[in-house]
Amino acid sequence: MSARNPSLDSIARARAGGARTPSPTPSEREALAPPRPLKERLRHPTKRELYILGIVLVALAIAITIAKLHDKIAYGLQPLGQWMRHHRGGWAIPVAFLIVMSFPPLAGHELVATMCGLTWGLGLGFLIVCLGTWLGELALFVACRYFLTKRGERYERKNIQFATLAAVIREGGFKIILMARFSAIPPHFTTAVLATCGTSMPKFLLATFLALPRQFAPVYIGYTLEQSIEGGTFSSSSRLTAPSKLFIAID
Template sequence: KKNKKDNAPKETNYQPVNWKKIFLSPKYIPWHILFIAIGVATVIITIKHDQVVAALRPWSMKVRDLPAGWLIPIAILIVISFPPLFGHEIVALLCGVVYGLWIGFAIVAAGTFIGEIGTWFAFKYALRRKGANLERTNLNYGALARLTRDGGFWIVLIIRFSAIPAHFSTAVFSTCDVNFWFFVIATLLSLPKQIFLVYLGVLLVQERKDSSTQTIMFVTVFVVTIVMAGWIWFKMNKIKKVLLEEQAAREAAKEKEQE
């Protein structure tokens, strides 16, 4: 049986990021505009989430009254699972507002899980060549790929619980041959963190606002995800040094052969 490590790239070309080229090249301007728009929208939604939820609540109540209306938020969550789309947080909050804690959580968990599976297959089969090229040329991508290959299930699970964006980690998992069932189990086990957003939606419609509960939840989830992301980043930095050393050794060997 072929070892997963055999799928790691034999040749790499990690180069320092040319930020001047990225920021000044005309072909990247549409991407800059898109990312700025997404960033601004994310900040507004984060700061004004109460108002956003209040504005969308009437529409959400109409959706709830439709036959099988609960399928609509599931479908929306599946669609926005594919980068660069966003809005997962608002949908989860609305599910808490409209459906309550447990039904809302079930809807969010179903949409999130199916969306992640869809993203996995999209990257594995439609974007595999792009992923392989990123692993050869992007040091961060290559380091995370090496970490997941060497670390197995527990690393995959920690990454799923961390603050590392799910879109990025799913792309890495699918293109560097992480066991599909490891990915499925880790994704299922990390779904309970979605209940945090749903519960915030529930709190938004309570007559008595418990700000201390919201604060404790925010702080707890924030600390756990950031600590896990920090640990992953620490491990990745160590692997980056190894990858650069391996690349330098290959280049030195080639030069020696040509002499």
């Protein structure tokens, strides 16, 4: 039997007993309010909308900068990849990084996946990324289940959006869990929600495993960069010799 939201249960009992329904909370008023027109949002944006816009602009600026410097970045990471590839147990380094980066607010998962494709190619690189991603999500799930469940319950009573999402996950079963793993919601946030909503570990592990093909895109990007390096498409000005000297000295 699936668990229910305590706030929804209290409202149902109040209505069944003929008592007055309690006044909506601020989060409920915000959720029940009609959406503002686009013109009004553009003229008078809220603080939350301004924060989201700032984050999007920063992300676009970073993406454009990386796109312009992708040749130098690829060539600069190649010595590190060669060092890991020619050392026993070098594959465990990106796996460890992926596990650590599974805990928000850390970022850089896609960069590590690209590095794996650049170093080990499509097959082995994709397997390494899948292993690190799967273990990282499992570690985050266990941490949230044992340390953040009580906080999640309190937040569920205060925020109607989170309570609605939790109710949909509980009632929807495995299909909703799998759809959440394939959705545009950041996987780490999805993992935290699933852990605090009482999702069973076997269902979570299976859904996470079935969603691993999402990690193929950055690995393929790294593979194409490695092919461009071997094909000699880099100009002499884009070759960075400092990383090569550094890892030769370490070796």
